[in-house]
Amino acid sequence: MSQSTGRTLSEKVWDEHVVRSAAGEPDLLYIDLHLIHEVTSPQAFDGLRLAGRPVRRPDLTLATEDHNVPTIDWDKPIADPVSRTQVETLRTNAEEFGVRLHPLGDIEQGIVHIIGPQLGLTQPGMTIVCGDSHTSTHGAFGSIAFGIGTSEVEHVLATQTLMQAKPKTMAVTINGSLPEGVTAKDMVLTLITHTGTGGGQGYIVEYRGQAIRELSMEGRMTVCNMSIEWGAKAGLIAPDQTTFDYLEGRPEAPKGDDWDAAVAHWKTLVTDDDAVFDEEIVLDASEMTPFVTWGTNPGQGVQLGGLVPSPDDFEEPADKVAAEKALTYMGLEAGTPMREVKVDTVFVGSCTNGRIEDLRVAADIVKGRKVADDTRLLVVPGSVRVRLQAEQEGLDVVFKEAGAEWRGAGCSMCLGMNPDQLTPGERSASTSNRNFEGRQGKGGRTHLVSVPVAAATAIRGTLSSPADLA
């Protein structure tokens, strides 16, 4: 019998973390890094307390405050008493269980998926979990990273492991190069409309091909971040020189001989030539254009140059019904050019597009221009470090002179848990990851867009790309 011995990247990382394997049972997988935030952890710590169990590895655990924190007046007590209780509960739990916490006001505070990479804690070949579905972001470094529920948060706190059935493997190969002005966000939005929201279900996906290799780490994080939006268990990219260059010198990256040993190992983390994926998707980046969503899930997207679709455009009955409901909720007429859709609020930020590179791109476009009348531009850095870096580069001044609001770090309007919310019927162009009904505030209508589209939209007041600016 001929035997293929090759393994995919995700299989290599998985195999390195199996603590225990038994027939008929999920694998027991070791977790290298457990990230914690205020919303999905209180009940997990409560569970530990009730059972009298400690946190097994506080030194592999990191907490921050991001989901419900305000982005103005962050130096004052949180005004919303319920949010304040949740944040204070995290502080008490971190203290009691010996977990490192970066609270509001700390220089390392920020969105959990921004600060892991920024600190250099996110490294190739790791297993990383967090009670947040966008944990897939960390896959950009060649790690298996995925979101978990609160019961699993408790399980990881108590045991530093998770019971997990091994997912199937999928390759998403993106050939060619992205045209000028088309970004990683357009790439992943195009992919999700191609696959639908359930297309990745049950798979760990490896993104590969020339267009992926050409992305910066920030762009790779944007792609991996949205893996969950098409249902994938996790999404990852093989580490390469771009990855090593990003990591070297970061506070928690290995140093000296450790660095050399780590890099030597990381270089083995590639899919073998004779490895076989269970499924493969191939797309061509050179055909991609700015891409936006028109509906109420991330798979309902269209080219910016396209039209609002009609329910009749869909073959499956369920898709027709979903399109009808989405158009009603979004207040859109089939056949309207996307470029004519008027937007009230533009949000630049989130774990998808809240990194320094994103803010530089946005500032470059709004520089010397004014935000359109009746349009609001909200710029929310992903972390305190990103905010300080932007301020050092004068980006805050550029935004403020254009008429934008410059805020503090947090998840903010991505999910509307803090006061940054849309009002009923208000329409946004958002660099975040979800356009679900009410996601950004009850009755709010969200169009997911790239950073260049967001910035150009803020200037023109309708969905636009920088090419539309005079």
Added chain:
Amino acid sequence: MDKFTSHTGIGVPLRRSNVDTDQIIPAVYLKRVTRSGFEDGLFAAWRNDPAFVLNNPVYDGGSVLVAGPDFGTGSSREHAVWALQNYGFKAVISSRFADIFRGNSGKAGLLAAQVDEKVAQRLLDLLDEEPGATITVDLESRTVRAGSGENAIEDSFDIDDYTRWRLLEGLDDVGITLGHADDITTYEATRPSWKPVTQRA
């Protein structure tokens, strides 16, 4: 966790696909630090609509939700499972569940029964014809049953063996894993020294 063997209750039809966890419970309801009290946030936006199924008194006490495909997509919030349980649901039936939601259900003791798309459709049709009809989900035999006579529906549902065993026995995952503590310790001794830590001794 309570043992789950079989449950019979009023079926509630939710004729929507892609019901994401932001619809099941919006983020503004996630600020509690307990596992209870989330029923108020369940399908909060839709409950403002008098025509929404949960506002129909026929479904008062409903405990088996039948939904369209891709139920529970999006956010990892286990609060979505708790909200369904706090409201009184014991089981959700769909032709496809998002991975994280299905995992969370298994951990928290809500039965996520995956059925063939045709079976889900027949259950929805039955509930339209006979509002208030009951559905039985039998975990022991992995069977879903509803209706009678010519309309009787009986078919199997999918659930992985391990989750089924844990639900039947009402087992605590952490307790099971701590039974393998020696394996974990042995594994830890093999981890490379350059792996990152968040704090040093």
